[in-house]
Amino acid sequence: MVGTPADADAGGVPALGPRQLGVYFALMEAVSLLQHQVEQQLRAEGDLSYVQFQLLARLASAGGDLTMTQLADGVVYSRSGLTYQAGLLEKAELITRRPSPDDERSTLVAITEAGLALVGRVLPGHVEVTRGLLFDSLSDDDLDHLGAIMTRVRDHMRAQPPRSAVPRKRKPSG
CATH class of the missing domain: 1.10.287 (Helix Hairpins)
Structure with missing residues (x-):
């Protein structure tokens, strides 16, 4: 290498x-x-796990329903893993899932009031950790440069088809 x-x-x-x-x-x-x-x-x-927080934070900032596919692509997580995590969050009454009225193949996900309250409760600590470990070590110029670089890298990576567009591998029948 x-x-x-x-x-x-x-x-x-x-x-x-x-x-x-x-x-x-x-x-x-x-x-x-x-x-x-x-x-x-x-x-x-x-x-909360990191993935669960990502799901709740994305739903909280979306201002409305997202599809499971949008969530999976947004948090870069497997479909099966996301379904499992969403099930845990739904059981804890932090999100709701329902079939889309416009597309029978889609499931819509929304954050509940309890989910919003939980995000509100953990967010200050999340900001404190993130600021302390990442942003406090950067000057304003560093932040601008890092933001530009990471945005370019992310956009390059996102130019690939989303994971949800990649066909699932079929197990051989036998």
């Missing part, structure tokens, strides 16, 4: 250079450290 970009591994793919590898590992470590602290805060203050 390490080498000059002209080097290729056994699969013919150019190796990452030392600078690229360093940036990759720094990014992954920073994301892991931030996500770990956020997850601890969410568990302690709301008994």
Whole structure:
């Protein structure tokens, strides 16, 4: 994996250079450290997983119903995993699910008052952790640069078809 970009591994793919590898590992470590602290805060203050918080926060900010597909694409989570998480949130009466009146294949999801209250309760701690670990270390210029870079990277990644558009693999019948 390490080498000059002209080097290729056994699969013919150019190796990452030392600078690229360093940036990759720094990014992954920073994301892991931030996500770990956020997850601890969410568990302690709301008994929520990070994915559950993402779902509730997206629904709270949507101002209305979202489809399960919109949620899955928005939080980058598997369909089956999202269905399971939505079931837990529905059982806790934090969301509701219902068939779409416009598309029988779609399920609409909405946040309940209890869900909104929970988001309101955990959000200050979430902001505190995020600010303390990420934003406090950045100048205004750093923030502008990081925002521009991460937006460009995200948009490049999102240019691929959404995961919901990828056909499911069928198990061989036997």
